[in-house]
Amino acid sequence: MKRKDMLGLRDSTAEEIGLILDTAARFRSVSERRIKKVPTLRGRTIVTAFFEDSTRTRLSFDVAAKRLSADTLGFSASSSSTKKGETLMDTARNLDAMKPDAIVIRHPCAGAPHMLAQAFPWSVLNAGDGINEHPSQALLDMLTMRDHLGSLAGRTVAIVGDVYHSRVARSNLYGLPKVGARVLLAGPGTMCRPQMARPGVELLHRVDDVLAEADVIMMLRIQRERLAPGMMSTSREYARFYGLDLERLERARPEVLVMHPGPINRGVEMSPDVADGDRSVILEQVTNGVAVRMALMYLLLGGEPLPPGGDDAAAS
Amino acid sequence: MKRKDMLGLRDSTAEEIGLILDTAARFRSVSERRIKKVPTLRGRTIVTAFFEDSTRTRLSFDVAAKRLSADTLGFSASSSSTKKGETLMDTARNLDAMKPDAIVIRHPCAGAPHMLAQAFPWSVLNAGDGINEHPSQALLDMLTMRDHLGSLAGRTVAIVGDVYHSRVARSNLYGLPKVGARVLLAGPGTMCRPQMARPGVELLHRVDDVLAEADVIMMLRIQRERLAPGMMSTSREYARFYGLDLERLERARPEVLVMHPGPINRGVEMSPDVADGDRSVILEQVTNGVAVRMALMYLLLGGEPLPPGGDDAAAS
Amino acid sequence: MKRKDMLGLRDSTAEEIGLILDTAARFRSVSERRIKKVPTLRGRTIVTAFFEDSTRTRLSFDVAAKRLSADTLGFSASSSSTKKGETLMDTARNLDAMKPDAIVIRHPCAGAPHMLAQAFPWSVLNAGDGINEHPSQALLDMLTMRDHLGSLAGRTVAIVGDVYHSRVARSNLYGLPKVGARVLLAGPGTMCRPQMARPGVELLHRVDDVLAEADVIMMLRIQRERLAPGMMSTSREYARFYGLDLERLERARPEVLVMHPGPINRGVEMSPDVADGDRSVILEQVTNGVAVRMALMYLLLGGEPLPPGGDDAAAS
Numbered sequence: 001m002k003r004k005d006m007l008g009l010r011d012s013t014a015e016e017i018g019l020i021l022d023t024a025a026r027f028r029s030v031s032e033r034r035i036k037k038v039p040t041l042r043g044r045t046i047v048t049a050f051f052e053d054s055t056r057t058r059l060s061f062d063v064a065a066k067r068l069s070a071d072t073l074g075f076s077a078s079s080s081s082t083k084k085g086e087t088l089m090d091t092a093r094n095l096d097a098m099k100p101d102a103i104v105i106r107h108p109c110a111g112a113p114h115m116l117a118q119a120f121p122w123s124v125l126n127a128g129d130g131i132n133e134h135p136s137q138a139l140l141d142m143l144t145m146r147d148h149l150g151s152l153a154g155r156t157v158a159i160v161g162d163v164y165h166s167r168v169a170r171s172n173l174y175g176l177p178k179v180g181a182r183v184l185l186a187g188p189g190t191m192c193r194p195q196m197a198r199p200g201v202e203l204l205h206r207v208d209d210v211l212a213e214a215d216v217i218m219m220l221r222i223q224r225e226r227l228a229p230g231m232m233s234t235s236r237e238y239a240r241f242y243g244l245d246l247e248r249l250e251r252a253r254p255e256v257l258v259m260h261p262g263p264i265n266r267g268v269e270m271s272p273d274v275a276d277g278d279r280s281v282i283l284e285q286v287t288n289g290v291a292v293r294m295a296l297m298y299l300l301l302g303g304e305p306l307p308p309g310g311d312d313a314a315a316s
Numbered sequence: 317m318k319r320k321d322m323l324g325l326r327d328s329t330a331e332e333i334g335l336i337l338d339t340a341a342r343f344r345s346v347s348e349r350r351i352k353k354v355p356t357l358r359g360r361t362i363v364t365a366f367f368e369d370s371t372r373t374r375l376s377f378d379v380a381a382k383r384l385s386a387d388t389l390g391f392s393a394s395s396s397s398t399k400k401g402e403t404l405m406d407t408a409r410n411l412d413a414m415k416p417d418a419i420v421i422r423h424p425c426a427g428a429p430h431m432l433a434q435a436f437p438w439s440v441l442n443a444g445d446g447i448n449e450h451p452s453q454a455l456l457d458m459l460t461m462r463d464h465l466g467s468l469a470g471r472t473v474a475i476v477g478d479v480y481h482s483r484v485a486r487s488n489l490y491g492l493p494k495v496g497a498r499v500l501l502a503g504p505g506t507m508c509r510p511q512m513a514r515p516g517v518e519l520l521h522r523v524d525d526v527l528a529e530a531d532v533i534m535m536l537r538i539q540r541e542r543l544a545p546g547m548m549s550t551s552r553e554y555a556r557f558y559g560l561d562l563e564r565l566e567r568a569r570p571e572v573l574v575m576h577p578g579p580i581n582r583g584v585e586m587s588p589d590v591a592d593g594d595r596s597v598i599l600e601q602v603t604n605g606v607a608v609r610m611a612l613m614y615l616l617l618g619g620e621p622l623p624p625g626g627d628d629a630a631a632s
Numbered sequence: 633m634k635r636k637d638m639l640g641l642r643d644s645t646a647e648e649i650g651l652i653l654d655t656a657a658r659f660r661s662v663s664e665r666r667i668k669k670v671p672t673l674r675g676r677t678i679v680t681a682f683f684e685d686s687t688r689t690r691l692s693f694d695v696a697a698k699r700l701s702a703d704t705l706g707f708s709a710s711s712s713s714t715k716k717g718e719t720l721m722d723t724a725r726n727l728d729a730m731k732p733d734a735i736v737i738r739h740p741c742a743g744a745p746h747m748l749a750q751a752f753p754w755s756v757l758n759a760g761d762g763i764n765e766h767p768s769q770a771l772l773d774m775l776t777m778r779d780h781l782g783s784l785a786g787r788t789v790a791i792v793g794d795v796y797h798s799r800v801a802r803s804n805l806y807g808l809p810k811v812g813a814r815v816l817l818a819g820p821g822t823m824c825r826p827q828m829a830r831p832g833v834e835l836l837h838r839v840d841d842v843l844a845e846a847d848v849i850m851m852l853r854i855q856r857e858r859l860a861p862g863m864m865s866t867s868r869e870y871a872r873f874y875g876l877d878l879e880r881l882e883r884a885r886p887e888v889l890v891m892h893p894g895p896i897n898r899g900v901e902m903s904p905d906v907a908d909g910d911r912s913v914i915l916e917q918v919t920n921g922v923a924v925r926m927a928l929m930y931l932l933l934g935g936e937p938l939p940p941g942g943d944d945a946a947a948s
Contacts, residue, residue, distance in 0.1 A: 031415040035359030037387070043667030045695065055391050056410050063361065063414050066387040071669070071698040075687050086895035094688050094894060097918030098695050099663040262410060263402035286413030347731040351675030353703070371707050372726050379677065379730050382703040578726060579718035602729030 001299040005117040005124040008133035009175035017179055019305060021143050023295035024288065026306045030067050031290055040298055041070035044101040049091075050127070051077040051107045056262060056286070057127050057137075061104045064293035070101075092116050101301055105129075123300040125293075128167050136296060137261055138171030140288040142179065144281050145216055147288075148257055153180030158210035161220030161242060161269055162191040168261045169220055173201055184210040187220075187242060207242055211252040218259040219244050219269045235268045245271040249279065257281050317615040321433040321440040324449035325491035333495055335621060337459050339611035340604065342622045346383050347606055356614060357386035360417040365407075366443070367393040367423045372578060372602070373443050373453075377420045380609035386417075408432050417617055421445075439616040441609075444483050452612060453577055454487030456604040458495065460597050461532055463604075464573055469496030474526035477536030477558060477585055478507040484577045485536055489517055500526040503536075503558060523558055527568040534575045535560050535585045551584045561587040565595065573597050633931040637749040637756040640765035641807035649811055651937060653775050655927035656920065658938045662699050663922055672930055673702035676733040681723075682759070683709040683739045688894060688918070689759050689769075693736045696925035702733075724748050733933055737761075755932040757925075760799050768928060769893055770803030772920040774811065776913050777848055779920075780889055785812030790842035793852030793874060793901060794823040800893045801852055805833055816842040819852075819874060839874055843884040850891040851876050851901045867900045877903040881911065889913050 001019060009017070030038055046065045050058055058074070065072045088107070095103060102123035105113050110130030117124040128134040142152065149155055157176055163169045163185050176183050177200030185192050186207045197203045204210050211217065222238065239245075244258065258270075258279045266272050275282060299305075317335060325333070346354055362381045366374055374390070381388045404423070411419060418439035421429050426446030433440040444450040458468065465471055473492055479485045479501050492499050493516030501508045502523045513519045520526050527533065538554065555561075560574065574586075574595045582588050591598060615621075633651060641649070662670055678697045682690055690706070697704045720739070727735060734755035737745050742762030749756040760766040774784065781787055789808055795801045795817050808815050809832030817824045818839045829835045836842050843849065854870060871877075876890065890902075890911045898904050907914060931937075 033359075036361055036415065036417075037359035043665075043669035045668055045698070047691075055407070059363075059389055059391060059411075060414060062389055066361070066389070073691055073694055073698070075691060087898070090895060090898075091687070093915055094918050095691075097915045098692060098922050099668065099919070101668075263406060266403070266406075283409055283413045286410050287415070290414055349675075352677055352731065352733075353675035371723070375679075375705055375707060375727075376730060378705055382677070382705070579722060582719070582722075599725055599729045602726050603731070606730055 004122075004300060005113070005126075006135055006296050006300060007114050007117055007124065007126045009135050009138055009171045009178070010133065012135070012175065012178070014178045014180075017139065017142065017175060020139055020292065020295050020299065021146060023299055023303075023306055024139070024143050024291040027294040027298070028288070028291040030294070031287070036067050037069055038067065039069045040303065041065070041068040041101075041301060044070045044301060045099065046070045046072050046102045046104065046297065047095055047100045048072060048074045048104045048127075049095070049106075050074070051105070051112075052128070054106055054127070056289075057106065060286070060289045061125070061127060061136075061293050064290050064297060067290070068294055068297055070297070073100075088112060089115070089119070092120060096120050096122070102297060125296055125300070130167075131165050131170070132167055133171045133174070134167035135171045135175070136289065136292055137168045138175050139296075140285055140292040141168070141172060141218065141259060141261075142175060143288045143292055144259065144285050145257065147284070148281065149215055151180070152176065155181045155215045156184060156213050157181050157216040157218060158184045158186060158214035159218045159220065160186045160207055160210065160244070162222055163187055163196060163220065164191045164193060165223050166220045166261075169218075172218070177201065184214065186210045188238075207244070207248065208251060211248065214252060214256055216257045216259060217244065217252065218261075221261060221263065222265055222268055235265070239268050243267075243269055243271065244274050246273050246277070249274055249277075259285060262286070320438075320616060321429070321442075322451055322612050322616060323430050323433055323440065323442045325451050325454055325487045325494070326449065328451070328491065328494070330494045330496075333455070333458065333491060336455055336608065336611050336615065337462060339615055339619075339622055340455070340459050340607040343610040343614070344604070344607040346610070347603070352383050353385055354383065355385045356619065357381070357384040357417075357617060360386045360617060361415065362386045362388050362418045362420065362613065363411055363416045364388060364390045364420045364443075365411070365422075366390070367421070367428075368444070370422055370443070372605075373422065376602070376605045377441070377443060377452075377609050380606050380613060383606070384610055384613055386613070389416075404428060405431070405435070408436060412436050412438070418613060441612060441616070446483075447481050447486070448483055449487045449490070450483035451487045451491070452605065452608055453484045454491050455612075456601055456608045457484070457488060457534065457575060457577075458491060459604045459608055460575065460601050461573065463600070464597065465531060467496070468492065471497045471531045472500060472529050473497050473532040473534060474500045474502065474530035475534045475536065476502045476523055476526065476560070478538055479503055479512060479536065480507045480509055481539050482536045482577075485534075488534070493517065500530065502526045504554075523560070523564065524567060527564065530568060530572055532573045532575060533560065533568065534577075537577060537579065538581055538584055551581070555584050559583075559585055559587065560590050562589050562593070565590055565593075575601060578602070636754075636932060637745070637758075638767055638928050638932060639746050639749055639756065639758045641767050641770055641803045641810070642765065644767070644807065644810070646810045646812075649771070649774065649807060652771055652924065652927050652931065653778060655931055655935075655938055656771070656775050656923040659926040659930070660920070660923040662926070663919070668699050669701055670699065671701045672935065673697070673700040673733075673933060676702045676933060677731065678702045678704050678734045678736065678929065679727055679732045680704060680706045680736045680759075681727070681738075682706070683737070683744075684760070686738055686759070688921075689738065692918070692921045693757070693759060693768075693925050696922050696929060699922070700926055700929055702929070705732075720744060721747070721751070724752060728752050728754070734929060757928060757932070762799075763797050763802070764799055765803045765806070766799035767803045767807070768921065768924055769800045770807050771928075772917055772924045773800070773804060773850065773891060773893075774807060775920045775924055776891065776917050777889065779916070780913065781847055783812070784808065787813045787847045788816060788845050789813050789848040789850060790816045790818060790846035791850045791852065792818045792839055792842065792876070794854055795819055795828060795852065796823045796825060797855050798852045798893075801850075804850070809833065816846065818842045820870075839876070839880065840883060843880065846884060846888055848889045848891060849876065849884065850893075853893060853895065854897055854900055867897070871900050875899075875901055875903065876906050878905050878909070881906055881909075891917060894918070
C-alpha cells in the first residue's frame with residue numbers, strides 16, 4: 001500500500017479497500033491458533049492515544065498490535081498533559097521525538113488525525129475523530145459482509161438510526177459505494193439529513209421502507225452523549241419507530257445480515273432476540289476487527305501484500 | 317487439572333488444591349532469577365478485567381502472566397463501555413470475539429465470574445466477586461501456611477474481623493476444611509454470623525478465645541466501603557476489642573503465624589509492631605501470590621502437572 | 633556504575649554524569665532503527681509507580697524499558713491502594729514481594745524515592761519527588777547541551793522562571809556546576825530566592841540581564857497548580873517580564889540554545905515562534921530523554937560501561 005496513514009475511507013480507493021480486506025482475511029487465522037502471535041512487527045512501537053473513552057476499539061487495536069509482536073504504549077486524555085493545557089500538536093511533537101512507528105488516535109475533533117498525518121513521518125490510524133470517520137470499523141463491517149455475500153457489488157446495505165453523529169456510518173457512506181454497494185438510510189429527520197444523499201446513497205427515513213430490499217441491516221447506536229436536547233424523543237418511542245425487533249425483521253429478506261457497531265442499547269436500537277438471533281453477525285464483526293487492524297498496521301508499516309493462499313501464510 | 321476455571325474453593329477438591337500449591341511452589345523460583353521469565357504461555361492472551369479498583373491483585377496477576385510470557389491486556393470499569401450502559405454479558409461477548417485464552421475478573425456482583433465461565437470457552441480466574449470468593453488469595457494463604465507448618469491437616473486457623481464481607485475469608489472457609497484444617501472465627505456479631513458455622517468452622521467472637529489454640533491468626537481488613545452504617549463503632553473501639561497488638565499476641569503460641577490479606581489499616585486490625593514483627597508472614601503471602609497465580613494460569617491453560625523435583629524444572 | 637539508584641544529581645559525581653551521558657549517546661541509535669529493541673533487560677521487571685499525573689515522563693520511561701526488552705508494569709495513584717489509606721512503605725513492601733528489578737517513582741513528597749531506595753534492594757529511579765529533584769530530565773538537558781556545545785565546562789546556562797517549584801531546575805542547579813557550567817537564574821522574587829545562590833549559581837532576576845551571556849536559555853514551565861495565591865500576577869504580565877519572545881531572543885548570542893522541559897504554556901513562558909524557531913532544541917530534549925532513561929536503567933541494573941565506538945555497539 002502506498003499510503004502511510006488510514007484516516008478515512010473518503011479518500012481510499014476500491015483497490016486499497018480490497019487489499020486491506022484480503023490481508024485481514026489472511027491474518028484472521030493468527031487469532032485461531034494456540035500461539036496467537038507472529039513476529040511481523042517485532043521491535044516496532046505503536047502508541048494508542050485515546051482522547052475519548054473507549055474499551056472495545058482500544059482493546060482491539062491493542063490485541064492486534066500484540067499479535068503482530070509490536071510494542072504498545074497507551075495514554076488516555078484523563079492522565080495526559082492535555083489536562084495541563086498542552087495543544088494536540090505539542091503532545092504529538094513529543095510523541096514524535098520518542099520515535100514511534102504508528103499512532104492510533106481517537107479524538108473529539110474531526111480532522112485531528114489528518115493534522116498529525118500531515119505533520120509527522122509515522123503512520124496515523126484514525127480510531128474515530130469527532131463526527132467524521134472511523135474507518136477500521138467500516139472495514140471490518142465490509143469484511144463481515146464479504147464473508148457472507150461474496151462481492152459487495154450490487155448489494156444493498158441499510159443503515160438505520162443516528163447516521164449524522166455516527167463516524168462508522170460516515171465511513172461506510174464513503175466506502176460502500178466505492179466497492180459497488182448501494183446504501184439506504186433510515187432514521188429520524190434530525191439524524192438522517194437530506195444532504196447525505198449522493199450517488200449510491202438514498203434517504204428513506206422509515207425503517208420499513210428499507211427492510212424489504214436490504215442484504216444487510218446496520219443498526220447504529222444511539223449516542224445520547226452526542227445528541228443536543230430535542231433531537232430525540234424517548235428511548236421507547238425511538239424503539240417503536242426505528243428499533244429492530246423480530247416482527248420487523250420478518251419483513252426483511254430471510255438471508256439478511258444484522259449488524260451493529262456496539263455497544264448495543266438493548267431494547268432501543270434492537271431487541272435482544274434480534275441481537276442474539278441467527279441473522280446477527282455482530283460478534284463476527286468484533287473478531288474481524290482484530291484482523292482488519294492487524295492488516296492495517298501490517299500494510300501501513302510497509303508490509304508487502306501477502307501472496308494468495310491459505311491463511312497460514314500470514315505466519316511467515 | 318480438569319477444570320478450565322478457578323471460580324472459588326467451594327467446589328474445589330483437596331487434590332486440586334494440592335496440585336495448585338505444588339505447582340506454585342515450583343514456579344516460585346522463576347521470580348528469584350535474574351531473567352524472571354519462562355516461555356510457557358508465549359502467544360497466549362490474558363485479559364485482566366477489573367470492575368472494581370485494585371492495585372495489588374491486578375499487579376500480581378499481571379506480573380504472573382508476564383513471567384509466563386503471556387500477552388496481557390487490561391481494562392478497568394472507569395474507561396470501559398460499562399459506562400455506556402453495556403451489560404457484562406455483552407462486554408464478555410466482545411472480549412470473546414477477540415479470542416482470549418483467559419480472563420481475570422474482579423466484579424462487584426457475586427457470581428459474575430461463574431456466569432462468564434459457563435458461557436465462554438476461555439478460562440475465568442475469579443479475582444474477587446462481590447462478597448463471594450477470592451480463591452487465589454486463599455490459595456496463597458494456604459501455600460504460606462504450608463511452607464511453615466508442613467501439612468495443614470489438624471492445624472487450627474483463626475480468622476478475625478469482618479468475615480462476612482471478606483471474600484478472602486469466605487474462600488478460606490471453603491478451602492481450609494477440605495485440607496483438614498480447623499477454622500475458628502472471631503469478630504463483631506454483625507461481621508461473624510452464626511450461620512457461618514459448619515463442620516470444621518467454629519464461631520467464638522472474642523479474639524482472646526481463639527488466640528491460645530491457633531497455629532495461624534489471619535486478621536482481616538476492615539472494609540469501610542462495604543459496611544452499612546451502624547455495623548461498626550469507631551476504629552479505636554474496634555482496635556481495642558478485635559485488633560492484634562503485641563500484648564494480645566503474647567497470649568498466642570510462640571510459633572503462631574500472623575497473616576493479613578492487605579492493605580493493612582495499621583493501628584486498627586493490627587498494630588505496626590505486629591505487622592512488621594517476627595511472627596508476621598504478610599509479605600511472604602504477597603510473594604506466594606505471584607507463584608499461585610502463575611500456577612493457576614499454567615494449569616488452567618492446559619499445562620501438565622510438573623514432575624516432582626527442583627524448582628528449576630519450571631524453567632523448561 | 634556503583635550506585636543502585638538514581639535519586640538526584642545532588643549526590644552524583646561528574647564522572648557518573650559523564651558515564652550516563654556517554655551511555656545514553658550510545659543507546660540513541662536503538663530508537664533510530666527499524667527494529668527498535670535490544671535484548672539487554674529481557675526478563676527484568678520494571679514498575680512505573682506514578683503518584684502524580686504524567687504523560688511524557690511516564691511514556692518516556694516506558695518506551696525506554698520496552699526498547700531494552702524489560703517487562704513493564706504500571707500503576708497510578710488513582711487506581712491504587714493508596715486510596716484505601718495504605719502508606720507508601722506498605723505499598724512498596726508489597727511491590728518488593730513481587731520481586732521487581734527497578735521502580736520508577738513520581739511522588740508528591742520530596743524524599744519518597746530516597747526512603748524506598750534505602751529500604752529495598754531494587755533500583756529506584758526518581759521521576760520527580762515533590763519540589764526536590766527530577767534527575768533524568770536534567771541529564772537529558774545536559775546531553776542535549778553537550779551535543780551542541782561539546783564540553784559543558786565554562787559554559788553559561790540561564791534558567792528562567794519558577795526555579796523554586798521546578799524539580800528539573802533543582803536537578804540542574806546541582807548537576808551543571810559539577811560538570812563545570814555556570815548557572816544564572818532569573819525570575820520573580822517569589823520563585824527565584826536569594827538562598828539559591830551558591831558557587832557556580834548566580835541570581836539576577838531580570839531576564840534581559842542573563843540573555844547576553846548565556847550559551848543556553850532554559851525556560852521553565854509556570855506550574856499554576858503549585859503556586860500559592862499571590863505568587864504570580866497574570867499570565868500576560870508574566871509573559872511581558874519573563875517570557876521569551878523573538879525580540880528578546882535577539883539580545884542573546886546568535887548561537888544560543890533555547891530549552892524547555894515541557895509541556896509549554898505557549899505565549900506565557902515562550903512565544904510560539906521561539907518554541908518552534910531555529911534556536912529551539914526542545915524536541916531534541918525529548919528524544920534524548922528516551923536514551924538517558926535507557927542508559928540509567930542499563931547502568932543501574934548492572935550493565936557494564938559500553939566500550940567507546942559506534943552507536944551500534946549498543947545492540948549487542
